[in-house]
Amino acid sequence: MAELIVYGIILGSIIALGSVGLTLIWGITELFNCAHGDQITVGAYIALIFTSLFARIGFLQAKVGPFSFSWGLLLSFIPAILISVVLAILIDRWVYKPLRKTGAHFMTGFIASIGVAWAMRGLIYIIWGAEFHFYAKGLRPMLFLPLGIKLRTDEIFIMVVAWAAVAAVYLFLNRTKMGKAIRALADNASLARVAGINTERMLIWTWGIAGVLIAIAGILYGIETQLRPEMGWIFLLPLFAAVILGGKGSITGALAGGIILGLAQQVSTMWLQPTYKPAVAFLLMILVLIFRPKGIFGRRKV
Amino acid sequence: MGLPIYGLLSFLASFAVMASIYAIFAIGLNVHWGYTGLLNFGIAGFFAIGAYTSALVTSPMPTGVLASYIKQAFGLNAPFLVGVLSAAVVSGLIAALVGLLTLRLSEGYLAISTIGIAESIRIFFNNESWLANGPQGLIGLPQPLSNILPPAYYSYVYLVIVLIFLAVIYVAVERGIRSPWGRVLRAIKEDEVMSSADGKNVFFFKLQALVFGAMIMGIGGALYAHYSAAIQPGVFEPLFGTFIIWTMLILGGTGNNKGAILGSFIVWSLWSWSTFFILKVVPRGFETRAPYIRYILIGLLLVIIMVRRPKGIIGEERQVSKF
Amino acid sequence: MSILTVDSIVAGYGSMEVLHGVSLEVEKGQIVCLLGPNGAGKTTLLRAVFGVMRPWQGKVLFKDQDISGFPSESIAHLGMCYVPQEDNIFPSLTVQENLEMGAFIRKDDWQPRLEEIYGFFPDLTDRRKSRAGELSGGMRQMLAIGRALMLNPELLLLDEPSTGLAPFLVNQIFDRIKTLNEQGVTILVVEQNAQALQSADKAYILEGGEKQAEGSAQELLEDKEIGKLYLGR
Numbered sequence: 001m002a003e004l005i006v007y008g009i010i011l012g013s014i015i016a017l018g019s020v021g022l023t024l025i026w027g028i029t030e031l032f033n034c035a036h037g038d039q040i041t042v043g044a045y046i047a048l049i050f051t052s053l054f055a056r057i058g059f060l061q062a063k064v065g066p067f068s069f070s071w072g073l074l075l076s077f078i079p080a081i082l083i084s085v086v087l088a089i090l091i092d093r094w095v096y097k098p099l100r101k102t103g104a105h106f107m108t109g110f111i112a113s114i115g116v117a118w119a120m121r122g123l124i125y126i127i128w129g130a131e132f133h134f135y136a137k138g139l140r141p142m143l144f145l146p147l148g149i150k151l152r153t154d155e156i157f158i159m160v161v162a163w164a165a166v167a168a169v170y171l172f173l174n175r176t177k178m179g180k181a182i183r184a185l186a187d188n189a190s191l192a193r194v195a196g197i198n199t200e201r202m203l204i205w206t207w208g209i210a211g212v213l214i215a216i217a218g219i220l221y222g223i224e225t226q227l228r229p230e231m232g233w234i235f236l237l238p239l240f241a242a243v244i245l246g247g248k249g250s251i252t253g254a255l256a257g258g259i260i261l262g263l264a265q266q267v268s269t270m271w272l273q274p275t276y277k278p279a280v281a282f283l284l285m286i287l288v289l290i291f292r293p294k295g296i297f298g299r300r301k302v
Numbered sequence: 303m304g305l306p307i308y309g310l311l312s313f314l315a316s317f318a319v320m321a322s323i324y325a326i327f328a329i330g331l332n333v334h335w336g337y338t339g340l341l342n343f344g345i346a347g348f349f350a351i352g353a354y355t356s357a358l359v360t361s362p363m364p365t366g367v368l369a370s371y372i373k374q375a376f377g378l379n380a381p382f383l384v385g386v387l388s389a390a391v392v393s394g395l396i397a398a399l400v401g402l403l404t405l406r407l408s409e410g411y412l413a414i415s416t417i418g419i420a421e422s423i424r425i426f427f428n429n430e431s432w433l434a435n436g437p438q439g440l441i442g443l444p445q446p447l448s449n450i451l452p453p454a455y456y457s458y459v460y461l462v463i464v465l466i467f468l469a470v471i472y473v474a475v476e477r478g479i480r481s482p483w484g485r486v487l488r489a490i491k492e493d494e495v496m497s498s499a500d501g502k503n504v505f506f507f508k509l510q511a512l513v514f515g516a517m518i519m520g521i522g523g524a525l526y527a528h529y530s531a532a533i534q535p536g537v538f539e540p541l542f543g544t545f546i547i548w549t550m551l552i553l554g555g556t557g558n559n560k561g562a563i564l565g566s567f568i569v570w571s572l573w574s575w576s577t578f579f580i581l582k583v584v585p586r587g588f589e590t591r592a593p594y595i596r597y598i599l600i601g602l603l604l605v606i607i608m609v610r611r612p613k614g615i616i617g618e619e620r621q622v623s624k625f
Numbered sequence: 626m627s628i629l630t631v632d633s634i635v636a637g638y639g640s641m642e643v644l645h646g647v648s649l650e651v652e653k654g655q656i657v658c659l660l661g662p663n664g665a666g667k668t669t670l671l672r673a674v675f676g677v678m679r680p681w682q683g684k685v686l687f688k689d690q691d692i693s694g695f696p697s698e699s700i701a702h703l704g705m706c707y708v709p710q711e712d713n714i715f716p717s718l719t720v721q722e723n724l725e726m727g728a729f730i731r732k733d734d735w736q737p738r739l740e741e742i743y744g745f746f747p748d749l750t751d752r753r754k755s756r757a758g759e760l761s762g763g764m765r766q767m768l769a770i771g772r773a774l775m776l777n778p779e780l781l782l783l784d785e786p787s788t789g790l791a792p793f794l795v796n797q798i799f800d801r802i803k804t805l806n807e808q809g810v811t812i813l814v815v816e817q818n819a820q821a822l823q824s825a826d827k828a829y830i831l832e833g834g835e836k837q838a839e840g841s842a843q844e845l846l847e848d849k850e851i852g853k854l855y856l857g858r
Contacts, residue, residue: 032410095605098609107341120601121594129590191712196729197726249717
């Protein structure tokens with residue numbers, strides 16, 4: 001049980017990374033981004049491209065300290081993040097922005113984001129096929145902790161990186177002018193505009209943040225498990241659930257929601273088969289929607 | 303000499319069968335979305351329920367050697383029509399349950415919930431092997447009237463069967479929508495607040511629409527099952543079982559049954575012709591991946607339709623100008 | 626000098642027309658009051674003026690510049706600020722952050738202005754770090770107005786600032802409004818509460834999307850007919 005809780009927190013941290021971006025976008029633009037999961041997949045695979053490339057040319061192949069992956073993977077974080085950010089901004093400019101401009105009903109964006117998701121996933125399938133891929137072959141070093149918990153050293157890395165990213169986002173959103181404007185926009189987009197804040201420009205920054213978190217989430221998930229084309233879609237239901245639990249536009253809520261979802265999913269494997277995890281996420285989501293639709297941490301409307 | 307022509311005709315026949323089955327789904331979705339404004343993104347769920355129900359009802363319980371390979375909860379060995387009917391009934395019942403749970407949610411949340419429900423149904427069938435043989439699924443499903451013509455011509459026979467169902471469903475829905483009942487549904491889609499002021503029990507009408515549409519989808523599922531003669535949970539995934547149908551309805555014209563049929567044929571053409579051509583041009587070794595080009599095709603199609611959409615595809619209410 | 630001219634605005638939501646051609650004028654330095662019952666279209670008018678909504682017809686002139694159809698983001702740069710009736714603060718931001726957001730588009734040092742606003746609404750000073758969503762109604766209103774004032778607007782649009790406030794708070798708000806006006810801010814205030822007339826120079830009465838009456842506040846206060854119909858006397 002203790003082990004499940006630990007894994008739950010690890011998984012939950014990765015979910016939280018995705019949820020923060022999703023809830024920000026949702027809070028500001030009413031778009032519930034169904035492509036978020038697949039964008040995470042793309043982030044992971046971009047890192048794979050570079051990791052494989054480095055492996056091919058024998059560059060930076062030494063393993064990083066006690067972890068299972070190479071320095072090449074660490075370096076691959078950079079292109080993955082950059083490309084993820086650019087991709088997110090471009091997709092918004094070509095797909096969602098036109099919809100905003102023509103005053104489309106929010107479901108139009110929802111369906112469009114589904115189209116984006118499929119297109120991305122199709123591309124991954126075509127380039128890499130349906131098989132599993134890994135960042136690193138070979139042993140995964142383990143730590144043996146009390147209470148019978150076996151932890152991979154990689155998982156320490158994952159936790160540190162995930163929460164460092166969260167901390168960075170937190171600092172940005174709370175200490176910088178741009179960050180506060182983004183929070184203001186997520187709180188009350190109409191009032192932000194009334195105050196003269198340029199929504200489109202802030203949105204680019206927001207997608208930028210989301211893009212960074214997406215890439216990191218993808219790579220961490222790839223390290224934790226493996227890479228496969230549906231990895232992001234599997235994420236999507238827990239992401240949705242986490243964001244709904246946390247309340248629209250609430251970052252603390254998204255973080256808490258992520259952890260709760262991770263825990264709930266892992267702990268559920270005590271009684272249910274692991275493949276039921278998305279169903280568990282969905283159940284939580286439905287319960288919240290029925291009993292507290294604004295989310296457990298939902299912002300109270302003024 | 304005549305063989306290539308028969309090959310083409312046979313291909314066309316099976317194409318038409320699938321397109322017509324999808325047309326049935328599209329009409330069901332039209333009842334949900336086109337007429338009542340219910341965002342059902344869980345069509346795959348009713349698809350699966352209809353298919354599995356009919357499969358289980360019409361198959362015999364496996365005996366002897368077979369029993370160790372195929373596990374099912376029950377097998378009634380009933381005739382085809384009983385299977386289809388059961389599919390409709392069970393589908394309707396599940397829809398009623400789903401509706402009680404979710405219809406009070408606002409539309410966006412309803413949409414997401416239906417996705418979750420469909421996925422949960424698929425996972426359930428995948429995991430609970432005792433029910434319907436889990437991931438391997440059921441095979442050897444009975445095909446009605448399979449001995450009238452030689453097996454090579456079965457598509458023609460089945461096409462007639464499906465077209466009959468399609469015609470009946472089409473007429474039923476057209477009648478339904480012109481009836482007072484149908485008018486209430488349309489009023490609900492237009493403006494829910496006003497129709498509830500009218501004193502009609504909005505929830506109850508939505509539930510009826512949900513059940514009616516789901517029954518249609520269940521029939522579609524059953525028809526699919528008996529055509530393919532084999533089903534497994536992987537079939538009922540969101541692209542193949544839900545969103546392709548949304549694409550068909552939107553393309554053909556929401557709120558319009560003829561449009562639903564048209565859209566189904568158009569999108570199914572895209573789907574099957576693209577597979578056909580892809581398999582011809584794709585280099586060796588890529589055959590397993592080539593079908594995924596359809597993901598990109600349908601995905602881009604959806605995006606393009608949404609971005610360039612003609613008016614009225616999805617409600618245009620805008621009270622406050624955003625920019 | 627006319628700081629704001631609204632000329633025959635027609636506007637609505639969806640297919641429903643709410644304003645059927647409304648005109649009004651605000652002179653620099655005045656307090657102008659827009660009165661009327663619920664549903665009269667007062668909020669709609671302010672929204673149309675400030676670019677929150679696009680008017681279907683008509684013109685809006687601010688300091689003789691045609692701003693019809695400008696989005697609200699640009700209007701804030703021109704010297705006009707708007708305080709909506711509802712959802713007029715950023716609930717998850719602190720009081721301080723709300724005011725900072727008010728100053729977002731300022732390129733200069735706005736710290737002095739911040740202190741001025743705290744001086745103007747002293748109750749807010751103790752709550753700098755509180756989340757705006759947790760404030761009481763009266764404080765929220767003050768914060769909402771404070772946010773708008775951070776930009777030193779020449780013209781301030783207020784939508785029912787007294788909504789849901791206890792009488793003594795209402796007095797406080799109207800008192801602050803008068804002080805603001807004495808400091809040189811022109812004010813267009815929408816109200817249902819006829820008490821607003823007492824601070825105003827000029828007033829318009831709106832009902833059913835049409836202007837029903839206009840005149841100096843004094844005239845309207847004394848007019849018995851109007852008093853009966855619109856001011857609940």
